[in-house]
Amino acid sequence: MDAHEWDDRYRQAREGHDARLWSAVPAQLVQDTVxxxxxxRALDLATGDGRNAIWLAGRGWQVxxxxxxxxxxxxxxxHARAAGVHVDWLVADATTxxxxxxxxxxxxxxxxxxxVLFRTLLARMLGWLTPGGHLLVLGHDRANIGVGGPGPxxxxxxxxxELLSSIVGPERxxxxxxVSRDLATDPESPADTGGVALDTVLVARA
Ligand SMILES: C[S@@+](CC[C@H](N)C(=O)[O-])C[C@H]1O[C@@H](n2cnc3c(N)ncnc32)[C@H](O)[C@@H]1O
Structure with a gap:
């Protein structure tokens, strides 16, 4: 999907029942890890409508x-104004x-x-870290297709x-x-669909 298609999705969500495309709840994994x-200083790439960035800002990060x-x-x-936090927002293509x-x-x-694009991006992101900094990646796992959770x-x-580890290097x-999320109880789940969703998580150091 290109940026205009995403714009349409966010606009339609705003006009819909929940007024948001995603849950306002930040990923539990971010909360637990961070x-x-x-x-x-933190960067949330592909931030969407900002749930994770706003949570980080509320914890004192400069985001x-x-x-x-x-x-x-x-x-x-x-959402950031409503939450009373400051985030530096940028409209840009993460790949460039x-x-x-x-x-x-x-x-x-x-x-x-x-x-190919994701490999290049992830390798570049490692180079954006301070010494001692951390990279946190979360997304739909390939096995998610088989269990019927939402996602591509x-x-x-x-x-x-294996993919994420091979990109950053096992030493990092x-x-x-x-990891598995129970969609019946997961506060991030936009719909009470039941079932599970499988995600891949990577926490790596610089
Ligand atoms: C599934 S949403 C996830 C939003 C957010 N990370 C979250 O967890 O709530 C994916 C987001 O990636 C953004 N996106 C997709 N390709 C992008 C790119 N090349 N550069 C920047 N953002 C991109 C979309 O606009 C969309 O907001």
Whole structure:
């Protein structure tokens, strides 16, 4: 999907019943992983309407949230104002954007690109970290297709632990595995569909 197609999705969601495309609840994995870390400078790539960036800002991080959908970023800005936090929002294509300076934390959640693009992006993201910084990646696992959870059905753009680990290099990996979310109880789940969703998680150090 290109940026205009994403704009349309976010606009339609705004006009719908929930007024949001995704849950306002940040990924539990972000909360659990990041909570013990000292706040610093963070980047949330493909931030969408900003749930993770806003949560980080509320914990004292100095956050940049980037997405190529201008509509997503407009909605993210509104949510941040409502939450009383500041985030530096950027409309840009993650595959070509170049940051100024480095980050103590770089996160990317549910950004599903063709493998060649994703490999290049992830390798670049590692280079944006400060020494001692962390990279946090979360997205739909390839095995998710088989269990019927929401998410893309094209295996070529989905993650596996082997894929993510091979891109960053096993020596940097702190955690890399397939995790299961129970959709009946998961607060992130936009619909009470039941069943499970399988995600891949990667936590890596610089
Ligand atoms: C499934 S949403 C995830 C949003 C957010 N990370 C979250 O977990 O709530 C994927 C997001 O990636 C963005 N996106 C897709 N391709 C992108 C690209 N090349 N550059 C920047 N953003 C992109 C879309 O606009 C969309 O907001």
């Amino acid at each position: 909570a013990p870390w000292q706040p610093g 940049t949230g980037l997405d190529f959908s201008a509509e997503a970023i407009a909605q993210a800005g509104e 954007w170049q940051p100024e300076g480095r980050f103590d934390l770089v996160t990317v959640m549910y950004l599903h690109l063709p493998e 059905g094209n295996p070529d753009i989905l993650y596996t632990p 990996v702190l955690r890399c595995e397939t």
